[in-house]
Amino acid sequence: MASSSSDPDSLVTLRFHDFRVERMRHWWTLLGEDDHADIVGIFGKFPPFMRLQVDRGLLEALASFWDPTHCCFSIGEVDLIPTMEEYAKLLQLDSPFSETPVIPIQGPRSNRCLEKYLGLTTAVLRPEIARPEATWRKANISLDLLTKYFSRSAFPAARLARDFIAGKKEWKKFRINAFKIAFAGIFLFPTSAGRIDLGVIPIVFSEGRSIIPAILCETVRSLSFCRRQGEGVPMFCTQLLQLWFCSHLQHFYRLQTPYHFERHTVSQTVQIALPFTGDSRAWALYLLDLPLSGWAWKVTWGPASWMPWTHCALFDGVPLPGVWGCTGHYPSLALRQFSGVQYPPRLGDLDAVTFDYIPWPTVRPGAPYSLISRSLRVSASTGQPExxxxxxxxxxxxxxxxxxxxxxxxxxxxxxxxxxxxxxxxxxxxxxxxxxxxxxxxxxxxxxxxxxxxxxxxxxxxxxxxxxxxxxxxNLAEAREQLETEQAERTRVQDELDSLRSYTQALVDPATGRPQDIVALRRALDASEEALTSARTSMGVMRVQISVLQGDNGVLQSELDLSSCRLGGA
Structure with missing residues (x-):
């Protein structure tokens, strides 16, 4: 724990410079959609960060709570660590471990380097570069030079056109390069007002390499330096650190201001509504009095399951190569930020991975005479006795x-x-x-x-x-019995159907294909019709005979009547 984690009296004083943010916003509006896509592919979705107002009191309080020994914020019982995974999600970039980190190497002279990426002549660049004889690791350039030639929507007029090596050719590509250099030097790795350290060039133009380790490295290095000295200039992306820290406060999830957090999306409003507006002392007291329920260990815009990188094979922490040096930190202190069970991690020594790319000279100016080696002194004892x-x-x-x-x-x-x-x-x-x-x-x-x-x-x-x-x-047993009964009944019906089918087949006459009973009935019917016809014929004959008999009977009756009459007359 840092000695100031519970003592708001030992606060760090930060000196903030005017880094010409408004000019960068205007320059961004002059670029096209293709230019925006190219730039966002390197730095992530950073445009909202250019509208974020930094609270200086909050950052000074955070710098006072920084523990340079373990590289984390120690606020009472709360330990928070900015991690590469969280920074990558804030910028909506790929995992920093899926790409090789940027490791700066010795480069060409600064004017030659800028000729390549800006297309300007040496006569224009050399007077504008501080320490023009040095490499990119020591030289810096003015933002005014970049905005003069490239913060415009079209190629500059003829008065400035002659300052380009190839004229108008590839000017749009050089404009994108200039914006990348300016953005990295103004927002990500600021040094002094209006100046851009050319050490950002390897970060900007290292394709296929992640810039997240460098951003986090310079954040850790600058916070540690300011904490040890008690003052300093924040040479890191203050907007990104403030947004990361605010995402670990429950206040912003309840009010949804000034940031609206969603999974994989971070958008913030222009009007910032912090819990209050105060100086570093007020912020320190507020954070110390904040209960554990007021902290959010896991952010809502992260993935459902984090896969953090907590250590290396031969090192208890993770080394971070930056722009001006290298350092390390212990992500294993932040397991609760990844929904894990926090345990006391194994902590080693960060000195093995903490160094500057540009070492101090062996004999510094103003060193006491007694500290200088005898080989560097001029002996004044010539002529003295032995x-x-x-x-x-x-x-x-x-x-x-x-x-x-x-x-x-x-x-x-x-x-x-x-x-x-x-x-x-x-x-x-x-x-x-x-x-x-x-x-x-x-x-x-x-x-x-x-x-x-x-x-x-x-x-x-x-x-x-x-x-x-x-x-x-x-119920299953009853259903089984009922099924067996139905099966027996079905078998009986099937047997009857088979018997009926056999009986029906026996009744069919093979010659006609009709049932034999019908054939017999048809024959009997034909015989009956023949008998009926014969009967009808016989009846006709009998009618004739009856008619004849009736005629004979009439004759006989007439004769009888005549005989009766005769007998009566006699």
Whole structure:
């Protein structure tokens, strides 16, 4: 834990320069959609960050809470670490581990380098570059030069056109290159007002390499420097750090201002509504009094499942190559930010991966005479007696030995103090981790009670399911008996159908294909018709005979009547 994590009196003072943000916004509006796509492919979706107003009091409070030993923010019982995964999601870039990080190497002279990327002549560039004889790692250039030639919608007039090596040819490509250099030097890696360090050139023009490690590296290096010195200029992207930190406060999720967070999307309003407006002391007191429920460990705009990179094979942390140097940090301190169970991590020494690309000179200007090696001094003992020379030699050797002993003791004291401070910080982090583990155990005990209740409920449901199972088995037995009965009935009906089919087949006459009973009936019907016809004929004959008999009977009656008459007359 940093010594100021609970003491708001030892606050860091930051000196903020005017980095000409408005000019960069106007320049962005002059570029086309294809230019925007090319630039966003390198830096991510950064345009909203150019509208974000930085709260200086908040950043000074954060710098005061920075722990340079473990490279994290220690605010009371809360430890937060900006990680490469979170920075990549904020800028909506690919995973920083899917690409090779940018590792700056010795480059050509700065004017030659700018001729290649800007197309301007040496006569124009050389007077504008500070330290033109140096490489890109020491030189810087003015933003005014870039905006003069490239912050415009069309090729400049004839007065400026002659300053280009190839004239109007490829001017649009040079305009994109100029904006990339200016954006990296103004927003991502600012150094001084209106000046752009040419060390950003390898970051901008290293295709297929991730810029996230460099952004995070310079953030860590600058915060550590300002924290140790008690003051300094923030030489990192302050907008990105403020947005990252605010995303870990519950305040912004409840009010949805000034940022509206969605998964894989971060959009912020122009009017910022922080919890309050105050200086660094007010912010420090506010953050120290903030309860644990006011912090958001996991951000909402991250993926459902994080896959953090916590350490390397031969190093307990992760090295970060930057623009002006290299450093390291411990992502294993941020497991709770990735929805993991926080445990006391193994912390090593960051000195092995902490160094500047440009080392200090062996003898610095203004160094005391006694610190300069004898080989660098000019002896003034020429002509002195031999005894005086020997005494002076012995005196110098004694002074050198005494100085070496003093330096050794001072180094031992510094190493002991650093070791004690490291042990104190490690002990604090371990205590915080143990408290977090205890808190997680309490939560897990509550989960065990809930699981027991759920187990009893499941057991009751199983008993109900057993009763239902028995009822289903009874219903199944009844259904099986009914099915067997139906099967027997179906068999009986099938047998009757087979018998009827056999009987029907026996009744069919093979000659006519008709049933034999019908043939017999037809024959009997024909015989009956013939008999009826014969009967009708016989009846006709009988009618004739009856008619004849009736005629004869009439004759006989007439004769009888005549005979009667005769008898009566006689």
């Amino acid at each position: 005894r005086v020379t020997a005494l002076e030699r012995e005196l110098e050797e004694a002074q050198t030995e005494l100085l070496s002993l003093r330096l050794a003791r001072a180094s031992e004291r510094e190493a002991s103090a650093a070791r004690v401070e490291s042990l104190r910080s490690t002990l604090h982090h371990n205590s915080v981790a143990v408290a977090n583990i205890r808190r997680d155990l309490v939560a897990q005990r509550g989960n065990v009670s809930t699981l027991r209740t759920m187990n009893e409920f499941i057991r009751e449901q199983l008993e109900i399911s057993e009763d239902a199972k028995e009822q289903l088995e009874e």
